[in-house]
Amino acid sequence: MRELREKPQLTIEEAIREALNKLTKFSGRSRRSEYWWCALAVFISNIVLGFIPLIGSIGSLFLALAMIPLTFRRLHDTGRSGWWWGVEAIFGICFTGGLIAYLVSVVLAGDIPTDDDMKLLKFLFMTFVNPYIIAGLLFLLVYRIVMLVFLCQDSQPEINKYGESPKYTIELLYLCLVKKPISSDAIR
Numbered sequence: 453m454r455e456l457r458e459k460p461q462l463t464i465e466e467a468i469r470e471a472l473n474k475l476t477k478f479s480g481r482s483r484r485s486e487y488w489w490c491a492l493a494v495f496i497s498n499i500v501l502g503f504i505p506l507i508g509s510i511g512s513l514f515l516a517l518a519m520i521p522l523t524f525r526r527l528h529d530t531g532r533s534g535w536w537w538g539v540e541a542i543f544g545i546c547f548t549g550g551l552i553a554y555l556v557s558v559v560l561a562g563d564i565p566t567d568d569d570m571k572l573l574k575f576l577f578m579t580f581v582n583p584y585i586i587a588g589l590l591f592l593l594v595y596r597i598v599m600l601v602f603l604c605q606d607s608q609p610e611i612n613k614y615g616e617s618p619k620y621t622i623e624l625l626y627l628c629l630v631k632k633p634i635s636s637d638a639i640r
Contacts, residue, residue, distance in 0.1 A: 456609050457621045464489045471522050478534060482525035483607060483618045490522055523603070528614035530605045540595060547588045555579075 462470065467489035474480065494515045501508035501515075524534030558579070579585075607619040 455622070459619055459621065461485045462489065464493065468493055471518075474521065474525070475518060476521060478521045478524045479528075480525050480615050481529040481607070481612075481618050482522055483529065484526070484604070486618075487522055487526040487603060490519070494519055525614075526603055528612075529607045529618065530602055531608045531612050531614075532602060536599065536602065540592070540599070543588075543592070543595070547592070551585065 462483060462485040467483075467486040470482070470486050471490045474482070497515055498512050501511045504511070520537065523537045527534050527536050607617050609617055609620040610622075611617065
């Protein structure tokens with residue numbers, strides 16, 4: 453007989469220590485509490501770093517990079533590939549690159565109206581109401597909602613292809629039937 457036992461939730465100190473011990477490790481699994489405590493710490497750190505002009509930006513970049521392996525492990529804990537995170541990275545690079553290329557081509561072609569502020573505002577509005585841009589932003593919105601659902605899901609209790617559950621332990625209970633030996637007097 454199997455019995456699942458849930459380990460206690462991690463404190464913020466334990467979660468950050470766990471994450472720092474596995475800072476560059478993309479394999480394995482991470483609990484929900486580890487992920488969300490670290491996400492909270494990164495969020496607060498980014499607010500503080502926002503007050504430091506250049507060093508803050510570099511620090512925020514390093515914190516964002518440190519969250520990538522943790523996100524991979526968190527997705528592994530729900531039984532999904534860490535490359536679900538990669539979809540956003542690839543799409544984001546392509547979408548941003550395409551938007552920059554479009555804006556640069558408009559600037560180089562000299563199509564930006566400079567004589568009237570209303571014409572400039574209308575031009576900017578029409579640029580960002582482009583169906584491709586709207587479709588890209590809608591995709592990004594839906595994708596982030598899906599990722600949020602994945603990251604909030606409970607751990608898979610059983611062992612999956614990414615390793616053992618960091619949240620649950622499986623205890624095997626053996627029921628032993630004690631048989632009394634039959635005495636020779638009972639046979640007679």
